[in-house]
Structure formats: structure tokens, C-alpha cells
Amino acid sequence: xxxxxxxxxxxxxxxxxxxxxxxxxxxxxxxxxxxxxxxxxxxxxxxxxxxxxxxxxxxxxxxxxxxxxxxxxxxxxxxxxxxxxxxxxxxxxxxxxxxxxxxxxxxxxxxxxxxx
Amino acid sequence: xxxxxxxxxxxxxxxxxxxxxxxxxxxxxxxxxxxxxxxxxxxxxxxxxxxxxxxxxxxxxxxxxxxxxxxxxxxxxxxxxxxxxxxxxxxxxxxxxxxxxxxxxxxxxxxxxxxxxxxxxxxxxxxxxxxxxxxxxxxxxxxxxxxxxxxxxxxxxxxxxxxxxxxxxxxxxxxxxxxxxxxxxxxxxxxxxxxxxxxxxxxxxxxxxxxxxxxxxxxxxxxxxxxxxxxxxxxxxxxxx
Numbered sequence: 001x002x003x004x005x006x007x008x009x010x011x012x013x014x015x016x017x018x019x020x021x022x023x024x025x026x027x028x029x030x031x032x033x034x035x036x037x038x039x040x041x042x043x044x045x046x047x048x049x050x051x052x053x054x055x056x057x058x059x060x061x062x063x064x065x066x067x068x069x070x071x072x073x074x075x076x077x078x079x080x081x082x083x084x085x086x087x088x089x090x091x092x093x094x095x096x097x098x099x100x101x102x103x104x105x106x107x108x109x110x111x112x113x114x115x116x
Numbered sequence: 117x118x119x120x121x122x123x124x125x126x127x128x129x130x131x132x133x134x135x136x137x138x139x140x141x142x143x144x145x146x147x148x149x150x151x152x153x154x155x156x157x158x159x160x161x162x163x164x165x166x167x168x169x170x171x172x173x174x175x176x177x178x179x180x181x182x183x184x185x186x187x188x189x190x191x192x193x194x195x196x197x198x199x200x201x202x203x204x205x206x207x208x209x210x211x212x213x214x215x216x217x218x219x220x221x222x223x224x225x226x227x228x229x230x231x232x233x234x235x236x237x238x239x240x241x242x243x244x245x246x247x248x249x250x251x252x253x254x255x256x257x258x259x260x261x262x263x264x265x266x267x268x269x270x271x272x273x274x275x276x277x278x279x280x281x282x283x284x285x286x287x288x289x290x291x292x293x294x295x296x297x298x299x300x301x302x303x304x305x306x307x308x309x310x311x312x313x314x315x316x317x318x319x320x321x322x323x324x325x326x327x328x329x330x331x332x333x334x335x336x337x338x339x340x341x342x343x344x345x346x347x348x349x350x351x352x353x354x355x356x357x
Contacts, residue, residue, distance in 0.1 A: 008201050027268070028197065030200065032197075033203050033339075033342070036201055041208065041211070046209075050205065051205060057195075057198070057202045062162075063164070064192060064193070064196045064261065065193075065264075067137075067141060067185075067186055067192050068264060069168045069260075069275070069279050069282055070186075072168065072279050073182055074182055074275065075275065078248065081246075082249045085243035085244055089239040090256070090280060090283050090284055092236075093235040093236035094288045094315060096232075097232040097257055097313060097314035098313070098314035101228030102307065102309075103301075105301070105306040106299070109303075
């Protein structure tokens with residue numbers, strides 16, 4: 001568990017460093033993610049401790065954005081004033097996005113692919 | 117010292133330390149999780165949404181400024197970066213089960229990502245949303261932690277973006293089964309991937325509750341969308357402005 005956290009924090013720090021020094025337009029954690037992904041592809045395996053930490057994070061991912069999302073209290077008047085466009089945009093966009101991605105997949109993949 | 121004074125003192129102490137904010141956040145999420153399980157994992161009873169509504173109401177009732185709350189809750193917020201890095205593991209697992217599907221998957225991601233931005237910003241501006249709201253729509257289909265990082269980079273509100281991202285995930289998890297049935301997509305991997313592109317983390321956990329293949333492809337889509345979005349969205353914004 002600790003060794004998994006050390007690995008995650010190592011790649012996160014590496015990502016932050018690169019973001020500060022070389023790639024300011026990319027968030028540090030995203031660079032860390034890509035670096036870790038390459039590392040896994042090279043090593044061809046996920047060690048147990050890393051898998052444990054990652055599964056823990058993905059199980060409780062949701063709680064991590066609660067503090068930021070509670071900032072909604074600062075935007076209540078603005079959200080109320082824009083309620084209709086917000087609902088329209090979010091509902092319309094998510095339906096279109098899922099429909100288009102699925103349609104492309106259906107058209108671009110050959111028939112019988114799933115039975116190979 | 118009388119009793120009332122000592123209660124006030126304890127209160128002053130508690131609201132000044134991170135303890136209270138941490139407690140409220142964890143307890144609210146626990147209640148959210150409980151409701152989610154009680155509702156047989158209905159996407160409407162999303163634990164994040166429940167926790168946010170509870171915490172927001174509580175800090176307004178006890179008159180705690182958001183800054184004070186965040187000072188305590190920032191310890192949870194900090195882990196968001198580490199959790200983002202750990203997304204490499206589900207992406208890697210997804211890549212291993214790719215077989216020869218990379219072309220349709222990448223095409224779907226490119227189209228889906230584009231549609232999510234243009235439809236959201238387009239509909240918001242058509243219906244007369246103000247600039248800040250439109251700006252926060254750009255990265256709302258990307259998983260929330262990455263979406264917030266992107267929002268910071270393009271000078272939009274990370275908070276509004278996080279809220280829109282969470283709502284998008286909930287809506288996606290609710291609508292996805294109907295949408296996919298209507299357009300007749302039956303393969304589980306295709307359904308999973310489309311859910312991951314459009315409804316990131318919340319959609320993905322819904323997909324995992326269907327079956328493993330659907331979930332794996334959903335988390336692959338969510339992760340790839342996050343990486344591609346972090347590169348493409350700031351570039352797109354520079355192009356537009």
C-alpha cells in the first residue's frame with residue numbers, strides 16, 4: 001500500500017515538475033498519468049501495491065471532488081439566472097455525445113468483431 | 117466559566133481547525149453512499165451530488181464561509197491529483213483488452229469529444245447563457261479532476277466546471293441505456309466506451325455494475341478522453357479566441 005502511494009506520488013511530482021518547467025499548458029497530474037501509463041506499458045505488469053492504491057482511489061473517487069464542488073454556494077445566483085441554458089446544454093450535450101460516439105463505433109467496427 | 121461560554125469556545129476551536137470541514141465532508145459522503153446503496157445504485161441517488169448538497173446546506177446554516185470550509189477540506193482536495201495519476205492503471209488494463217479495435221475507438225473518441233464541446237457550448241450560447249457559464253462547458257465531459265485542471269489552464273472557473281462535470285456524469289448514467297437502445301448499439305464494449313466518452317466517472321461506475329467488459333471499456337474511454345481533452349481543449353480555446 002505504501003509502496004503504491006510512493007509510486008503514485010513519484011509520478012505526480014514528476015508530472016508537476018514537467019508542467020512547471022516544460023509543458024505549462026498541461027496539468028501536472030495528467031502528465032504524471034501519461035508517464036505512469038508508459039511505465040506500465042514498458043514493464044508489462046501492474047505490481048500488487050500499485051493496483052491496491054489505484055482500486056482504492058477509483059472506489060472513492062467521488063468524495064475527492066466534493067470540496068471543490070461545494071464551491072457551488074458561491075455561484076448560486078448565477079446558476080439560477082442561467083438555469084434553462086445550463087440544463088438544456090448539459091442534457092442535450094450528453095445525449096448527443098453518447099449517441100455520436102456509439103454510432104461511430106458501430107459504423108467503424110466490422111461485424112462479428114465481438115465473436116472473435 | 118458557565119456552560120454556554122465553554123460550548124462557544126469549543127465551537128470556535130472546532131470551526132478553526134480542519135477537523136470540522138473534514139468531518140462534515142466525510143459524513144455527508146457516507147450518507148450519500150448509504151442512500152446510493154439503499155436505492156439499488158440508482159444514478160439519481162448519486163453520492164457525490166448528495167454529499168455536495170448536504171455540505172453546501174450545512175455550511176450555509178452554520179454560517180461558515182466557503183474559504184474556511186475549503187481550508188479544512190483541502191486535504192481531501194489534494195488527493196485529486198494523485199487519483200488522476202492512478203487513472204493510468206484502468207487505462208492500462210483497458211489497453212490490454214483492446215485487440216484490433218483501436219481504430220473505431222479512437223474515431224469514436226475524437227467525434228464524441230468534439231460533439232460534447234460544440235453541442236454544450238453551442239446550446240448554452242443559443243439559450244443565452246453568460247460567458248462564464250459557456251466557458252465552464254468546454255471541459256465538462258472530461259472526468260472532473262482533469263476537467264478542473266483544464267478549466268484553470270483556459271482561465272475558466274474550475275468550480276463551475278466541476279459542477280457541470282458531475283451533473284453530466286449523472287445525466288449520462290441516467291440517459292445512456294435509452295440512447296444506446298434507440299440507436300441500436302448492442303455490443304457491450306461499444307456501449308461501455310460510449311458511456312465513458314460522454315459520462316466519465318459516474319457513467320463508468322454504472323458501466324461496471326452492468327458487467328466487467330462494459331466497465332473496462334468505459335474506464336478506458338474516460339481515461340483517454342481525459343488525456344486527449346487536456347491536450348486538445350486548451351489548443352481549441354486558443355484557436356477560438
